[in-house]
Amino acid sequence: MSDKFDLPFESQLAPQKLELGTEIQFHCHKGVSCFNACCKKADLSLTPYDVIRMKRRLGMSSGEFLKAHTVPYQMDQHGVPGIKMRTDDSSACLFVTDEGCSIYEDRPTACRYYPLGHMAVKEANATSDSAYYFMINEEHCMGHKEPKVQTINEYRRELGIVDYDGYNRDWLDIQLKKRSAGPSVGNLPESTLQLFFMASYDMDRFRRFVMSEQFRATYDLEEGAYRALETEDVALMQFGIRFMRQVFFGERTIPERANAWEERVEKRQEVWDLRRDAEVARKQAQDDDMYESGE
Numbered sequence: 001m002s003d004k005f006d007l008p009f010e011s012q013l014a015p016q017k018l019e020l021g022t023e024i025q026f027h028c029h030k031g032v033s034c035f036n037a038c039c040k041k042a043d044l045s046l047t048p049y050d051v052i053r054m055k056r057r058l059g060m061s062s063g064e065f066l067k068a069h070t071v072p073y074q075m076d077q078h079g080v081p082g083i084k085m086r087t088d089d090s091s092a093c094l095f096v097t098d099e100g101c102s103i104y105e106d107r108p109t110a111c112r113y114y115p116l117g118h119m120a121v122k123e124a125n126a127t128s129d130s131a132y133y134f135m136i137n138e139e140h141c142m143g144h145k146e147p148k149v150q151t152i153n154e155y156r157r158e159l160g161i162v163d164y165d166g167y168n169r170d171w172l173d174i175q176l177k178k179r180s181a182g183p184s185v186g187n188l189p190e191s192t193l194q195l196f197f198m199a200s201y202d203m204d205r206f207r208r209f210v211m212s213e214q215f216r217a218t219y220d221l222e223e224g225a226y227r228a229l230e231t232e233d234v235a236l237m238q239f240g241i242r243f244m245r246q247v248f249f250g251e252r253t254i255p256e257r258a259n260a261w262e263e264r265v266e267k268r269q270e271v272w273d274l275r276r277d278a279e280v281a282r283k284q285a286q287d288d289d290m291y292e293s294g295e
């Protein structure tokens with residue numbers, strides 16, 4: 001999981017580690033005096049699953065959604081691309097209305113978590129990461145004064161976080177793994193960063209890439225798998241994560257066709273041969289013109 005979710009407000013508070021069974025006192029609802037305050041100062045990073053849910057809700061392609069509702073940023077010092085929700089000039093979320101969130105059922109992960117923070121840590125030599133939670137108890141947020149008490153796990157279920165976490169986990173794990181791998185996977189070439197952006201956020205473009213003849217000639221997938229990738233966004237997102245792991249860490253979970261490499265070299269050779277022949281023909285025509293004109 002990511003080590004941090006962006007929260008709508010900057011917190012000055014030192015987080016105290018909480019666990020799934022820890023009880024918290026908090027309730028956000030229309031009746032609180034601060035209703036919508038956090039949405040009017042929004043700073044939200046988005047995950048691939050957030051994009052899928054919102055683009056579907058808005059009836060947009062991923063490209064249209066990215067253009068209208070997101071801004072890019074760098075998630076680490078190596079330039080791994082992230083996206084944040086676009087806001088208006090006063091930092092208010094474009095989806096906030098007097099009645100609350102206009103895309104409530106499809107709001108992003110970070111909105112569901114707030115004011116709960118989440119941190120994942122991979123201890124040295126551990127095979128899996130450990131999750132911690134912390135509360136951001138800010139003065140303006142009156143939800144902390146409401147009497148409702150529930151465990152963090154109950155809160156996660158009520159807010160739909162459990163499902164979102166399930167879909168986000170593997171993608172966030174790529175970043176955790178990249179960080180713990182250190183400099184060996186540090187500086188990625190521009191083309192790999194572009195691939196990460198496309199497979200993470202620009203689903204419709206990634207789908208065209210996966211359905212292309214060139215991709216099919218390289219990777220050995222069954223027709224049923226292609227059908228799922230053509231029609232199901234979540235299947236495509238999960239495939240994109242496998243593909244990124246293959247590119248980033250050399251994991252070989254997507255089978256390549258036998259001789260794919262040789263065929264690519266052969267094709268490249270064909271292109272070079274065609275280019276050479278064209279150049280010879282052009283030169284020959286130039287020489288013929290020269291003789292004809294008697295120069």
Ligand code: SF4
Pocket residue numbers: 038039042093094095096097100101102103104107108111
């Ligand atoms: S998406 Fe909805 S919940 Fe999230 S900041 Fe915007 S209005 Fe608020």
Ligand code: SF4
Pocket residue numbers: 027028029032034035036037038039114115140141142143144
């Ligand atoms: S109670 Fe907190 S989370 Fe709810 S609207 Fe107010 S500031 Fe936002």
